Amino acid sequence: MKSEKPIVNKEFYYSYPRPEMLRYIDTGVKNILEFGCADGSFAAKVKEKFDCNYIGVEPLSKYANIARTRLNYVYEITAEEFISSSEGMENKYDVVIFNDVLEHLIDPYTLLKDLRMLLTQGGKVVASIPNFLNFQNIYSILRDKDFKYSEHGILDKTHLRFFTKRSIERLFNESGYNIEIIEGINCNIKSKKFKALNLITNGYLDEFKFMQFAIVAVKK
Structure with a gap:
C-alpha cells in the first residue's frame, strides 16, 4: 500500500509551525505556556492570531535563543x-501546549498531574502525540521483524514512551483530566487499497491512518 514519505530532516522538527494544531486553541485565551517550544515557530503563529502572553519552555539553547525573539519569555x-x-x-495559564513532547518524558503521568495547579479554572491542555499504530510504522515492524529506532518519526530514538489512542485516553484520564477532543491528524495513508480494506472492516483501520493524535483536555 502506497503511503506518503515522512519528513526526514530532524531540524525541521524545531522550526515547523504546526498549523494543524492552531484550531485547537480557543479564542480569547490570554496566558499560554508551551513545553518544548523549539524556535517558537508555532508560538509566532498563535500570537499572530491571538493577543496573548506566551511563555515557552525549551531546554536547548540553540532554539531557546531564537524563541526569545518571538515569545514573551522563554525558560531554558x-x-x-x-x-x-x-x-x-x-x-x-489558560492553555498549556505539548506539540509532540509528552512521549519524550520519563513520567508524563506525574507531570500532567502536577501541571493541573498551573491551569486556570477551565484551563486546558492541548497536545499532539505520535500514533504508534500508524500503518506505516506497524508495517515496517512486521516486514523487518525489528523494532528499529531512527533519527525521526514515530520511532525517534529520543522517544521514551509510545502511545495509541486508547493509551492516550488513559494517560489523561488517570492524570486528572477530561478529554474534550481526541482525533487523528496528519494522515499519511491515502491508497485506494487501504481505503477499501478499511471499508470492508467497517472502519476498523481508521486509527492506523494518522501519524499523530490531537488532544484537548480540561482538568477535572
Whole structure:
C-alpha cells in the first residue's frame, strides 16, 4: 500500500509551525505556556492570531535563543525542572501546549498531574502525540521483524514512551483530566487499497491512518 514519505530532516522538527494544531486553541485565551517550544515557530503563529502572553519552555539553547525573539519569555530548562521550580509556580495559564513532547518524558503521568495547579479554572491542555499504530510504522515492524529506532518519526530514538489512542485516553484520564477532543491528524495513508480494506472492516483501520493524535483536555 502506497503511503506518503515522512519528513526526514530532524531540524525541521524545531522550526515547523504546526498549523494543524492552531484550531485547537480557543479564542480569547490570554496566558499560554508551551513545553518544548523549539524556535517558537508555532508560538509566532498563535500570537499572530491571538493577543496573548506566551511563555515557552525549551531546554536547548540553540532554539531557546531564537524563541526569545518571538515569545514573551522563554525558560531554558526541561519540563520537569519548570514544574518543580519556583518560577513555574508564579503564573496560571489558560492553555498549556505539548506539540509532540509528552512521549519524550520519563513520567508524563506525574507531570500532567502536577501541571493541573498551573491551569486556570477551565484551563486546558492541548497536545499532539505520535500514533504508534500508524500503518506505516506497524508495517515496517512486521516486514523487518525489528523494532528499529531512527533519527525521526514515530520511532525517534529520543522517544521514551509510545502511545495509541486508547493509551492516550488513559494517560489523561488517570492524570486528572477530561478529554474534550481526541482525533487523528496528519494522515499519511491515502491508497485506494487501504481505503477499501478499511471499508470492508467497517472502519476498523481508521486509527492506523494518522501519524499523530490531537488532544484537548480540561482538568477535572
